[in-house]
Amino acid sequence: xxxxxxxxxxxxxxxxxxxxxxxxxxxxxxxLSEIKxxxxxxxxxxxxxxxxxxxxxxxxxxxxxxxIHWEAESDWEQDNNDAIxxxxxxxxxxxxxxxxxxxxxxxxxxxxxxxxxxxYFLEDGTFVLKTExxxxxxxxxxxxxxxxxxCRSSLLKSSKNQGILQTSFASExxxxxxxxxx
Amino acid sequence: xxxxxxxxxxxxxxxxxxxxxxxxxxxxxxxLSEIKxxxxxxxxxxxxxxxxxxxxxxxxxxxxxxxIHWEAESDWEQDNNDAIxxxxxxxxxxxxxxxxxxxxxxxxxxxxxxxxxxxYFLEDGTFVLKTExxxxxxxxxxxxxxxxxxCRSSLLKSSKNQGILQTSFASExxxxxxxxxx
Numbered sequence: 421x422x423x424x425x426x427x428x429x430x431x432x433x434x435x436x437x438x439x440x441x442x443x444x445x446x447x448x449x450x451x452l453s454e455i456k457x458x459x460x461x462x463x464x465x466x467x468x469x470x471x472x473x474x475x476x477x478x479x480x481x482x483x484x485x486x487x488i489h490w491e492a493e494s495d496w497e498q499d500n501n502d503a504i505x506x507x508x509x510x511x512x513x514x515x516x517x518x519x520x521x522x523x524x525x526x527x528x529x530x531x532x533x534x535x536x537x538x539x540y541f542l543e544d545g546t547f548v549l550k551t552e553x554x555x556x557x558x559x560x561x562x563x564x565x566x567x568x569x570x571c572r573s574s575l576l577k578s579s580k581n582q583g584i585l586q587t588s589f590a591s592e593x594x595x596x597x598x599x600x601x602x
Numbered sequence: 603x604x605x606x607x608x609x610x611x612x613x614x615x616x617x618x619x620x621x622x623x624x625x626x627x628x629x630x631x632x633x634l635s636e637i638k639x640x641x642x643x644x645x646x647x648x649x650x651x652x653x654x655x656x657x658x659x660x661x662x663x664x665x666x667x668x669x670i671h672w673e674a675e676s677d678w679e680q681d682n683n684d685a686i687x688x689x690x691x692x693x694x695x696x697x698x699x700x701x702x703x704x705x706x707x708x709x710x711x712x713x714x715x716x717x718x719x720x721x722y723f724l725e726d727g728t729f730v731l732k733t734e735x736x737x738x739x740x741x742x743x744x745x746x747x748x749x750x751x752x753c754r755s756s757l758l759k760s761s762k763n764q765g766i767l768q769t770s771f772a773s774e775x776x777x778x779x780x781x782x783x784x
Contacts, residue, residue: 441621446617448619573753584748587747
Protein backbone atom coordinates (compact mmCIF):
# COMPACT_ATOMS: atom_id res chain seq x y z
CA UNK A 421 0.00 0.00 0.00
CA UNK A 422 1.22 3.50 -0.78
CA UNK A 423 -0.22 6.85 0.23
CA UNK A 424 -1.56 7.85 -3.23
CA UNK A 425 -3.60 4.62 -3.53
CA UNK A 426 -4.81 4.79 0.07
CA UNK A 427 -6.13 8.33 -0.44
CA UNK A 428 -7.71 7.45 -3.81
CA UNK A 429 -9.54 4.53 -2.13
CA UNK A 430 -10.65 6.79 0.73
CA UNK A 431 -12.22 9.49 -1.43
CA UNK A 432 -15.96 9.69 -1.02
CA UNK A 433 -18.69 10.35 1.50
CA UNK A 434 -18.69 7.99 4.50
CA UNK A 435 -21.24 7.29 7.23
CA UNK A 436 -19.28 6.75 10.41
CA UNK A 437 -20.26 5.03 13.68
CA UNK A 438 -17.68 5.86 16.33
CA UNK A 439 -17.41 4.66 19.91
CA UNK A 440 -14.98 6.16 22.34
CA UNK A 441 -13.89 4.67 25.66
CA UNK A 442 -12.65 6.84 28.54
CA UNK A 443 -10.64 4.22 30.38
CA UNK A 444 -10.29 5.93 33.78
CA UNK A 445 -14.03 6.54 34.13
CA UNK A 446 -15.29 3.50 32.16
CA UNK A 447 -17.43 5.86 30.10
CA UNK A 448 -18.68 5.18 26.59
CA UNK A 449 -19.50 7.83 24.02
CA UNK A 450 -21.25 7.16 20.71
CA UNK A 451 -20.87 9.44 17.71
CA LEU A 452 -22.64 9.24 14.35
CA SER A 453 -21.08 11.33 11.65
CA GLU A 454 -20.78 11.96 7.96
CA ILE A 455 -17.27 12.40 6.59
CA LYS A 456 -16.40 13.71 3.15
CA UNK A 457 -12.90 13.03 1.83
CA UNK A 458 -11.89 14.68 -1.43
CA UNK A 459 -8.63 15.31 -3.19
CA UNK A 460 -7.61 18.90 -3.82
CA UNK A 461 -5.54 20.40 -6.57
CA UNK A 462 -2.04 21.53 -5.66
CA UNK A 463 -2.73 24.77 -7.54
CA UNK A 464 -6.00 25.55 -5.71
CA UNK A 465 -6.32 28.71 -3.62
CA UNK A 466 -6.50 26.64 -0.42
CA UNK A 467 -3.21 24.92 -1.20
CA UNK A 468 -1.54 28.17 -2.31
CA UNK A 469 -2.51 29.76 1.01
CA UNK A 470 -1.23 26.76 2.92
CA UNK A 471 2.12 26.75 1.11
CA UNK A 472 2.41 30.51 1.62
CA UNK A 473 1.98 30.01 5.42
CA UNK A 474 4.42 27.04 5.52
CA UNK A 475 7.41 28.19 3.53
CA UNK A 476 9.68 25.47 4.92
CA UNK A 477 7.82 22.83 2.92
CA UNK A 478 9.19 21.75 -0.43
CA UNK A 479 6.14 21.90 -2.71
CA UNK A 480 7.63 19.21 -4.97
CA UNK A 481 7.50 16.60 -2.21
CA UNK A 482 3.74 16.98 -1.65
CA UNK A 483 1.64 14.03 -2.93
CA UNK A 484 -2.16 13.69 -3.07
CA UNK A 485 -3.27 16.56 -0.84
CA UNK A 486 -6.85 16.12 0.35
CA UNK A 487 -9.58 17.70 2.43
CA ILE A 488 -11.77 16.15 5.13
CA HIS A 489 -15.09 17.66 6.13
CA TRP A 490 -17.06 16.12 9.01
CA GLU A 491 -20.41 16.62 10.69
CA ALA A 492 -20.73 14.69 13.91
CA GLU A 493 -23.56 14.06 16.33
CA SER A 494 -22.69 12.76 19.80
CA ASP A 495 -24.86 11.23 22.51
CA TRP A 496 -22.69 12.91 25.12
CA GLU A 497 -25.31 15.62 25.66
CA GLN A 498 -28.83 14.71 26.75
CA ASP A 499 -31.43 13.36 24.33
CA ASN A 500 -32.88 16.08 22.10
CA ASN A 501 -29.98 18.34 22.78
CA ASP A 502 -27.30 16.22 21.09
CA ALA A 503 -24.02 17.99 20.52
CA ILE A 504 -23.33 18.57 16.84
CA UNK A 505 -19.87 19.53 15.70
CA UNK A 506 -18.43 20.03 12.26
CA UNK A 507 -15.14 21.01 10.74
CA UNK A 508 -12.85 20.94 7.77
CA UNK A 509 -9.17 20.14 7.63
CA UNK A 510 -6.63 20.09 4.80
CA UNK A 511 -4.23 17.15 4.90
CA UNK A 512 -0.95 17.42 3.03
CA UNK A 513 1.14 14.23 2.68
CA UNK A 514 4.90 14.48 2.16
CA UNK A 515 6.31 11.16 1.01
CA UNK A 516 9.63 9.95 2.44
CA UNK A 517 9.59 6.37 1.10
CA UNK A 518 6.92 4.12 -0.45
CA UNK A 519 5.92 3.02 3.07
CA UNK A 520 6.22 6.18 5.17
CA UNK A 521 6.14 9.94 5.32
CA UNK A 522 4.66 12.99 7.01
CA UNK A 523 1.19 14.48 6.95
CA UNK A 524 0.48 18.09 7.82
CA UNK A 525 -3.03 19.05 8.85
CA UNK A 526 -4.48 22.51 9.17
CA UNK A 527 -6.67 21.27 12.07
CA UNK A 528 -5.64 18.43 14.38
CA UNK A 529 -7.77 15.52 15.54
CA UNK A 530 -6.98 15.71 19.28
CA UNK A 531 -6.37 19.46 19.54
CA UNK A 532 -7.59 22.24 17.20
CA UNK A 533 -4.14 23.32 16.08
CA UNK A 534 -2.03 22.75 12.98
CA UNK A 535 -0.38 19.35 13.40
CA UNK A 536 2.45 17.25 11.97
CA UNK A 537 1.98 13.47 11.83
CA UNK A 538 4.27 10.60 10.94
CA UNK A 539 2.64 7.84 8.93
CA TYR A 540 3.62 4.38 7.78
CA PHE A 541 1.95 1.30 6.34
CA LEU A 542 1.95 -2.17 7.89
CA GLU A 543 2.40 -5.23 5.66
CA ASP A 544 -1.40 -5.82 5.61
CA GLY A 545 -2.05 -2.30 4.26
CA THR A 546 -3.03 -0.77 7.62
CA PHE A 547 -2.28 2.97 7.67
CA VAL A 548 -0.69 4.05 10.98
CA LEU A 549 -0.52 7.73 11.94
CA LYS A 550 1.21 9.23 15.00
CA THR A 551 0.71 12.86 15.96
CA GLU A 552 2.24 14.82 18.84
CA UNK A 553 0.10 17.68 20.05
CA UNK A 554 0.86 20.06 22.95
CA UNK A 555 -0.79 17.95 25.68
CA UNK A 556 -1.46 14.65 23.93
CA UNK A 557 -0.11 12.05 21.55
CA UNK A 558 -2.58 10.43 19.13
CA UNK A 559 -1.99 7.08 17.42
CA UNK A 560 -4.47 6.14 14.71
CA UNK A 561 -4.82 3.05 12.57
CA UNK A 562 -7.04 2.93 9.49
CA UNK A 563 -7.66 -0.24 7.49
CA UNK A 564 -10.04 -1.27 4.73
CA UNK A 565 -12.07 -4.40 5.49
CA UNK A 566 -13.75 -4.25 2.09
CA UNK A 567 -13.80 -1.75 -0.76
CA UNK A 568 -16.57 0.24 0.94
CA UNK A 569 -15.94 -0.34 4.66
CA UNK A 570 -13.04 1.13 6.65
CA CYS A 571 -12.19 0.69 10.32
CA ARG A 572 -10.34 3.32 12.31
CA SER A 573 -8.97 2.92 15.82
CA SER A 574 -7.33 5.68 17.82
CA LEU A 575 -5.46 6.01 21.06
CA LEU A 576 -4.92 9.25 23.00
CA LYS A 577 -2.01 9.39 25.42
CA SER A 578 -0.87 12.14 27.75
CA SER A 579 2.39 13.74 26.52
CA LYS A 580 3.50 14.20 30.13
CA ASN A 581 3.32 10.63 31.46
CA GLN A 582 2.29 8.48 28.47
CA GLY A 583 -0.91 7.51 30.35
CA ILE A 584 -3.69 6.30 28.07
CA LEU A 585 -6.59 8.76 28.23
CA GLN A 586 -8.97 7.40 25.63
CA THR A 587 -9.40 4.85 22.88
CA SER A 588 -11.90 5.04 20.07
CA PHE A 589 -13.06 2.96 17.15
CA ALA A 590 -14.97 3.95 14.04
CA SER A 591 -16.72 1.83 11.43
CA GLU A 592 -17.06 3.80 8.21
CA UNK A 593 -19.37 2.75 5.37
CA UNK A 594 -19.08 4.46 2.00
CA UNK A 595 -22.26 6.32 1.11
CA UNK A 596 -21.08 7.92 -2.10
CA UNK A 597 -18.11 7.42 -4.39
CA UNK A 598 -16.74 10.76 -5.62
CA UNK A 599 -14.21 9.06 -7.78
CA UNK A 600 -15.94 6.64 -10.18
CA UNK A 601 -13.24 6.73 -12.82
CA UNK A 602 -10.34 5.52 -10.62
CA UNK B 603 6.11 -11.51 18.68
CA UNK B 604 5.48 -15.23 19.15
CA UNK B 605 2.46 -17.01 20.58
CA UNK B 606 4.06 -18.07 23.90
CA UNK B 607 5.06 -14.49 24.77
CA UNK B 608 1.72 -13.07 23.63
CA UNK B 609 -0.18 -15.46 25.89
CA UNK B 610 2.18 -14.87 28.84
CA UNK B 611 1.60 -11.10 28.46
CA UNK B 612 -2.16 -11.66 28.27
CA UNK B 613 -2.50 -13.68 31.44
CA UNK B 614 -4.46 -11.88 34.15
CA UNK B 615 -7.84 -10.39 34.90
CA UNK B 616 -8.97 -7.66 32.53
CA UNK B 617 -11.74 -5.09 32.70
CA UNK B 618 -13.12 -4.76 29.19
CA UNK B 619 -15.17 -1.98 27.57
CA UNK B 620 -16.54 -3.23 24.27
CA UNK B 621 -18.59 -1.40 21.65
CA UNK B 622 -20.21 -3.20 18.78
CA UNK B 623 -21.56 -1.62 15.60
CA UNK B 624 -24.33 -3.23 13.55
CA UNK B 625 -23.62 -1.57 10.24
CA UNK B 626 -26.92 -2.24 8.45
CA UNK B 627 -29.04 -0.82 11.27
CA UNK B 628 -26.54 1.78 12.56
CA UNK B 629 -27.02 0.35 16.04
CA UNK B 630 -24.50 0.60 18.88
CA UNK B 631 -24.17 -1.87 21.72
CA UNK B 632 -22.01 -1.35 24.82
CA UNK B 633 -20.70 -4.23 26.88
CA LEU B 634 -18.74 -4.09 30.14
CA SER B 635 -17.06 -7.31 31.09
CA GLU B 636 -14.43 -8.97 33.19
CA ILE B 637 -12.16 -11.43 31.41
CA LYS B 638 -9.81 -13.86 33.11
CA UNK B 639 -7.02 -15.38 31.02
CA UNK B 640 -4.93 -18.12 32.60
CA UNK B 641 -2.54 -20.73 31.29
CA UNK B 642 -3.42 -24.37 31.85
CA UNK B 643 -1.21 -27.36 32.27
CA UNK B 644 -1.02 -29.80 29.36
CA UNK B 645 -1.48 -32.65 31.87
CA UNK B 646 -4.60 -31.17 33.50
CA UNK B 647 -7.91 -33.07 33.37
CA UNK B 648 -9.42 -30.40 31.09
CA UNK B 649 -6.60 -30.82 28.58
CA UNK B 650 -6.68 -34.61 28.80
CA UNK B 651 -10.42 -34.56 28.05
CA UNK B 652 -9.85 -32.21 25.15
CA UNK B 653 -7.07 -34.35 23.63
CA UNK B 654 -9.23 -37.45 24.14
CA UNK B 655 -12.04 -35.81 22.10
CA UNK B 656 -9.66 -34.54 19.39
CA UNK B 657 -7.48 -37.52 18.56
CA UNK B 658 -6.28 -36.01 15.25
CA UNK B 659 -4.19 -33.45 17.16
CA UNK B 660 -0.53 -34.12 17.76
CA UNK B 661 -0.11 -33.36 21.45
CA UNK B 662 3.57 -32.49 20.93
CA UNK B 663 2.67 -29.52 18.72
CA UNK B 664 0.50 -27.82 21.37
CA UNK B 665 2.09 -24.70 22.92
CA UNK B 666 0.82 -22.55 25.82
CA UNK B 667 -2.77 -23.79 26.16
CA UNK B 668 -4.94 -21.34 28.09
CA UNK B 669 -8.44 -20.72 29.38
CA ILE B 670 -10.64 -17.64 29.07
CA HIS B 671 -13.51 -16.99 31.42
CA TRP B 672 -15.76 -13.94 30.84
CA GLU B 673 -18.68 -12.29 32.54
CA ALA B 674 -20.33 -9.65 30.40
CA GLU B 675 -23.02 -7.09 30.99
CA SER B 676 -24.66 -5.53 27.95
CA ASP B 677 -26.88 -2.44 27.64
CA TRP B 678 -28.83 -4.19 24.86
CA GLU B 679 -31.67 -4.99 27.27
CA GLN B 680 -33.48 -2.22 29.13
CA ASP B 681 -32.04 -0.51 32.24
CA ASN B 682 -32.30 -2.65 35.35
CA ASN B 683 -32.75 -5.75 33.33
CA ASP B 684 -29.31 -5.75 31.69
CA ALA B 685 -28.38 -8.99 29.98
CA ILE B 686 -25.55 -10.80 31.74
CA UNK B 687 -23.72 -13.60 30.00
CA UNK B 688 -20.76 -15.64 31.05
CA UNK B 689 -18.72 -18.50 29.67
CA UNK B 690 -15.46 -20.36 29.64
CA UNK B 691 -13.45 -21.56 26.68
CA UNK B 692 -10.22 -23.51 26.37
CA UNK B 693 -7.84 -22.24 23.67
CA UNK B 694 -5.22 -24.60 22.34
CA UNK B 695 -2.50 -23.10 20.09
CA UNK B 696 -0.69 -25.29 17.58
CA UNK B 697 2.40 -23.56 16.28
CA UNK B 698 3.27 -23.82 12.58
CA UNK B 699 6.05 -21.21 12.43
CA UNK B 700 7.25 -18.46 14.78
CA UNK B 701 4.71 -16.11 13.17
CA UNK B 702 1.66 -18.31 12.58
CA UNK B 703 -0.35 -21.33 13.56
CA UNK B 704 -3.77 -22.64 14.53
CA UNK B 705 -5.88 -22.18 17.63
CA UNK B 706 -8.63 -24.59 18.64
CA UNK B 707 -11.32 -23.38 21.00
CA UNK B 708 -13.88 -25.42 22.83
CA UNK B 709 -16.37 -22.54 22.47
CA UNK B 710 -16.32 -20.10 19.56
CA UNK B 711 -16.65 -16.32 19.72
CA UNK B 712 -19.27 -15.86 16.99
CA UNK B 713 -21.08 -19.19 17.37
CA UNK B 714 -21.18 -21.51 20.43
CA UNK B 715 -19.42 -24.42 18.76
CA UNK B 716 -15.90 -25.82 18.80
CA UNK B 717 -13.87 -23.72 16.38
CA UNK B 718 -10.56 -23.75 14.48
CA UNK B 719 -8.80 -20.44 13.90
CA UNK B 720 -5.76 -19.44 11.90
CA UNK B 721 -3.52 -16.88 13.58
CA TYR B 722 -0.53 -14.83 12.56
CA PHE B 723 1.40 -11.85 13.87
CA LEU B 724 1.93 -8.56 12.01
CA GLU B 725 5.35 -6.87 12.15
CA ASP B 726 4.14 -4.52 14.91
CA GLY B 727 3.15 -7.45 17.15
CA THR B 728 -0.59 -7.34 16.37
CA PHE B 729 -2.16 -10.78 16.76
CA VAL B 730 -4.58 -11.56 13.89
CA LEU B 731 -7.07 -14.42 14.20
CA LYS B 732 -9.43 -15.71 11.48
CA THR B 733 -12.18 -18.20 12.29
CA GLU B 734 -14.72 -19.80 9.96
CA UNK B 735 -17.96 -20.79 11.66
CA UNK B 736 -21.04 -22.33 10.03
CA UNK B 737 -22.74 -19.06 9.13
CA UNK B 738 -20.07 -16.46 9.77
CA UNK B 739 -16.40 -15.61 9.43
CA UNK B 740 -14.76 -13.72 12.30
CA UNK B 741 -11.56 -11.69 11.95
CA UNK B 742 -10.03 -10.42 15.18
CA UNK B 743 -6.99 -8.26 15.87
CA UNK B 744 -5.51 -7.89 19.34
CA UNK B 745 -2.65 -5.51 20.14
CA UNK B 746 -1.00 -4.21 23.28
CA UNK B 747 -0.88 -0.43 23.54
CA UNK B 748 0.98 -0.63 26.85
CA UNK B 749 1.89 -3.43 29.24
CA UNK B 750 -1.52 -3.25 30.89
CA UNK B 751 -3.82 -2.09 28.08
CA UNK B 752 -4.88 -4.21 25.09
CA CYS B 753 -7.13 -3.28 22.19
CA ARG B 754 -9.18 -5.84 20.32
CA SER B 755 -11.13 -5.24 17.11
CA SER B 756 -13.34 -7.78 15.44
CA LEU B 757 -15.23 -8.12 12.19
CA LEU B 758 -18.09 -10.53 11.51
CA LYS B 759 -18.83 -11.44 7.91
CA SER B 760 -21.50 -13.66 6.40
CA SER B 761 -20.01 -16.92 5.07
CA LYS B 762 -22.53 -16.86 2.24
CA ASN B 763 -21.88 -13.47 0.63
CA GLN B 764 -18.94 -12.00 2.62
CA GLY B 765 -21.22 -9.10 3.67
CA ILE B 766 -20.03 -7.34 6.82
CA LEU B 767 -22.55 -7.90 9.61
CA GLN B 768 -20.88 -6.30 12.58
CA THR B 769 -17.68 -4.71 13.83
CA SER B 770 -16.65 -4.40 17.44
CA PHE B 771 -13.86 -2.89 19.49
CA ALA B 772 -12.75 -3.59 23.03
CA SER B 773 -10.40 -1.69 25.33
CA GLU B 774 -9.04 -4.00 27.98
CA UNK B 775 -7.30 -2.75 31.13
CA UNK B 776 -5.45 -5.22 33.34
CA UNK B 777 -7.00 -5.39 36.79
CA UNK B 778 -4.84 -8.16 38.19
CA UNK B 779 -1.62 -9.84 37.14
CA UNK B 780 -1.75 -13.61 37.70
CA UNK B 781 1.78 -14.03 36.56
CA UNK B 782 4.11 -11.79 38.59
CA UNK B 783 7.19 -13.90 38.08
CA UNK B 784 7.32 -13.71 34.26
